[in-house]
Amino acid sequence: MRPRFKALLLACAALAGGMSLAHAQEGYGKFDGYTLKVKLIGGTQYEKLYTRIPEWEKLTGAKVDIVSSKNHFDLDREIKQDIASGSISWCVGSNHTSFAPQYGDLYVDLKPLIPAETLADYVPATLKASEVDGRLVQLPRVTDVSNLYYNKDVYENPDIKAKYKAKFGTDLAPPKTYDEYKQQVIFLANPPNLYGTAFPGKDEGMTGRFMELVRANGGDMFDDKWNPTFNSPAGVAALQWFVDIYKAGAVPAGTVNYTWDDIGQAMAAGTLAIDLDWPGFAAFFNDQASSKIAGKVGFALAPVGSSGKRGGWSGSHSFSVTQACDNKKAAVSFITFMTNYDSEMMEARAGNLPTRTKVFADVEKEFRDKGNTYMAEMFGTWEKSLETARTPPLIPQWIEVSNVLWPQLQAAIVGQKTPKEALDKAASDAHDIMEDAGLLK
Amino acid sequence: MLRSPRAIPYLLLLPSIVVIAAVVLVPVLVSLWSSFTPYNLTRPATLFTFVGWRNYQRLFANADFWWAFGRTLVFVTVALNLELVFGLALALLVNRVTTGRKTIRTIMMFPMMFSPILVGFQFKYVFNDSVGILNNALFSLGLITRPIPWLVNGALANFSILAAEIWMSTSIFAILLLSGLLALPQDPIEAAKVDGCNPVQVFRHITLPFLMPFIYIAMTIRSLDVARAYDMVRIMTNGGPAGRTELLWTLIARVGYQNSQMGMANAMGYVSILTSIAFTFYFYRKLSLSRRYMGGAE
Amino acid sequence: MSARMIEQPWQRWAIRFALFVALAILCIPGLWVVLTAFRPNVEIMARPPVWIPQHPTLDNFRRIFGLLPAEQQGLPVADYFRNSLVISVTSTIIAILVGMMGGYAFARFRFRGKKAMFLGFMLSRTVPGIALSLPLFIVWSRLGLIDTKIGMIVIYLAINIPFTIWLTDGFFRQIPVDLSDAAQIDGCTRWQAFWKIEFPLARSGLASAAIFAFLTSWNEYALAAQITRTTNAKTMPVGLMDFTAQFTVDWAGMSAMAVLIIIPALILTFIVQKHLIAGLTFGGVKG
Secondary structure (H helix, E strand, O other), X not given: OHHHHHHHHHHHHHHHHOXXXXXXXXXXXXXXXXXXXXXXXXXXXXXXXXXXXXXXXXXXXXXXXXXXXXXXXXXXXXXXXHHHHOOOOOOEEEEEOXXXXXXXXXXXXXXXXXXXXXXXXXXXXXXXXXEEOOEEOOEEEEEEOOEEEEEHHHHOOHHHHHHHHHHHOOOOOOOOEHHHHHHHXXXXXXOOOEEOOOOOOOHHHHHHHHHXXXXXXXXXXXXXXXXXXXXXXXXXXXXXXXXXXXXXXXXXHHHHHOOHHHHHHHHHOOOEOEEEEOOOHHHHHOOOOOOOOOOOEEEEOOOEOOOOOOOOEOEEEEEEEEOOXXXXXXXXXXXHHHOOHHHHHHHXXXXXXXXXXXXXXXXXXXXXXXXXXXXXXXXXXXXXXXXXXXXXXXXOOHHHHHHHHHHHHHHHHOOOOOHHHHHHHHHHHHHHHHHHOOOOO | OOOOOOHXXXXXXXXXXXXXXXXXXXXXXXXXXXXXXXXXXXXXXXXXXXXXXXXXXXXXXXXXXXXXXXXHHHHHHHHHHHHHHHHHHHHHHHHHOOOOHHHHHHHHOHHHHOOHHHHHHHHHHHHOOOOOHHHHHHHHOOOOOOOOOOOOOHHHHHHHHHHHHHHHHHHHHHHHHHHHHHOOOOHHHHHHHHOOOOHHHHHHHHHHHHHHHHHHHHHHHHHHHHXXXXXXXXXXXXXXXXXXXXXXXXXXXXXXXXOOEHHHHHHHHHHHHHHHHHHHHHHHHHHHHXXXXXXXXX | OHHHOOOOHHHHHXXXXXXXXXXXXXXXXXXXXXHHOOOOHHHHOOOOOOOOOOOOOOHHHHHHOOOOOOOOOOOOHHHHHHHHHHHHHHHHHHHHHHHHHHHHHHHHOOOOOHHHHHXXXXXXXXXXXXXXXXXXXXXXXXXXXXXXXXXXXXXXXHHXXXXXXXXXXXXXXXXXXXXXXXXXXXXXXXXXXXXXXXXXHOHHHHHHHHHHHHHHHHHOOHHHHHHOOOOOOOOHHHHHHHHEOOOOEOHHHHHHHHHHHHHHHHHHHHHHHHHHHHHHHHHOOOO
């Protein structure tokens, strides 16, 4: 059966190359009477895409049964419970590059199941980051990487600009380096109504922001023998950056307890001057109904560190197919459909970064044609930063390492430890984890 | 009584036993076994590797664990005692009012309507340093010029989760103690007044001793379900920042589910179970003693 | 009763004032949630703060029911509500029946292992939910009870039975054995004697056990979040988490949902609070 299916997908890919999608539809196969069980990530940002499910059902004759729809962390917990209890009764699961390595052989390698021609349409770096040990365990649907949003009320305020120029001798413009970033947020902060910025101060968010800066400073989390190296001088300097802006009161003191939602809300409420954040917030910040800074948001590339590089932390939301699936063809057809050109255009129109190369150009053009330069600029800015962005180490122990690291980062930020002490402690704990896992070489 | 066949009490208890065995006993035994294995959630086969006391040895050598353990003990002790004091005060006040009783008692129980998870979201918002209503109120009243980082500073963060816990559970004490006050016989009080006792003396020597069994009941009930606070703390601080509000429950959840080390998490769970059994047992003994004192049958 | 004690007017006012302050502290954090449910999102996070809603709106409720045009479908709140109601009510009723049987056994019979068993029931409640959750999940998935209402009902039974046993045990002890014996001499069976004599006397105790059981099941989150997954069984508190996505929390929607959780519990408590207090008075202590 497989060759025929491959042939179909090949045909599909060939046609899709010409973008005559109406004809490509027969490429999704026929699965009359089959019910595909799926676990999908919930939340308004992700659910819009699911309105395309009926279309796939019509094309293939199959039914989709959404057996679970939860936010990411709850979904992760649920999948682990399923593994633990040996009850994998579903075929497709939402996945994420940061979480995927933990699931072992739960999911199939998609490379033999999807023709290379189809895969060639995806952004190569994104696809590469979706592999674990050389196995393509997930098909990416949207990518995340952070860049700067700035509040034009602050950055284009003549009064503030004049004072900034008087003090530093340079014009106030979105920062190009982390040093400049620090200088600006400290200068701009005017609590309690305005802070320079805010950062996620706990969980993987804190670890990720730190990792970005370590990499931008020329360091990394591990060496090639999997020894933790984030307590290197580059790491200490990175942590010092957070300590400095925290101590100076440039961020809300509560930032160590914030996660993405708190920061997004604070930015939307106009209480932050600048915010390093995800693409999904662009539409939210510019929405009159939810944001006070609508119409006053600017974009800039994420700053570079002392090595002159950007440390961009990327990750992709994705779909995976389980080994236990009783109809992998249907499952693969489903996830291919959910990330095809039309699906990706839909994601992109909602403000998410697509995973197909062509969609980037097309959606940017589409926004520009409609006169929505705001969103067009967003895609332009974000696409540029994708080139150098990297995922966290794709190892099952990543979240565990993150969980020994972020409390130590917090300890240094709130002044309980020096950055060096904190990082040494975390590195020693991380070393134990890697040793227990047998990863150390 | 002796006429009845011996089997009857067991038959009457059978449904209760079956349910408790299925929901509590079997899982507790599974988790006891897993605490002696390196059980990793994503590698189910590890459930069958026996490693003896290794998890417990590591645990007892782990300073973070002991901090969380000690903090949990302090948290529970302080919370239960303050809830008792506030609950008693509230019950005494409500007991003095004669008009609008039904409404006042319902208002008194208002926090009991809130799911712990909702209490968590609510107080996370109350104590938020930049948009929280507490700081906003203090600003509006001109009492502060810089926001107070309620959920960050070590002392304040612990105060905040305590405040939320007390808000959530004082009502339970109040309602139990109020029912005690309503049952209070009036004769000894009248007699004491005639003898010239002042209200404080009446409270100390008559009301309080009478209320003791109610206090132990309330303590027993609350020590049984004090772990409800987990949902709330998880939302408010999840143990942070820098582990300053880490309680056993938040630690167990992180180790077990995020790090997938269920074996280790269950070892921690066992320490927690044994501790809460000790707490409950203590209050239960006190309760039995005072029940006897009240003249109940054994 | 105590209110009849001789009081100076200033004392009365002092007490009223103190009570007012105490009740205000109990209410304000909760009322804030209720107020938030009627605000538009911009106002919630506004800086400087907006104290009194400037633009009160029902949109948050309309949104969660999917009644706003031009928006994606609402949440299945009606399903969650139904699940919560079915699960809480059923488990409360069964817990009362089963617990009453247990309480009666403890109050009226002597048998081997009685004390240990009673203590065992109490201690079963001390196991923290977080320690139970995974093993429970594994057992439940073997039994096919994941994401079913029955699965949740059985769990809440186990949570509520011990307290019910305890309360009813106290009640039955208080009812003199002679009453039931007399009825049995008059030709009633033990069964009839129970329903005619003992059950009516224990009613307020059962009412208070019931309200505690209902509130516990209605508000429980940790275990429901583990066991339920879809609209088959998801309850209201679990539904609250639908308002949190990876990057955002919808406070307005969440508050609106919170109001929907609180109101039924509040109404029920208001109705039965008289029995509640009477039941607690005699249940636990004497006995």
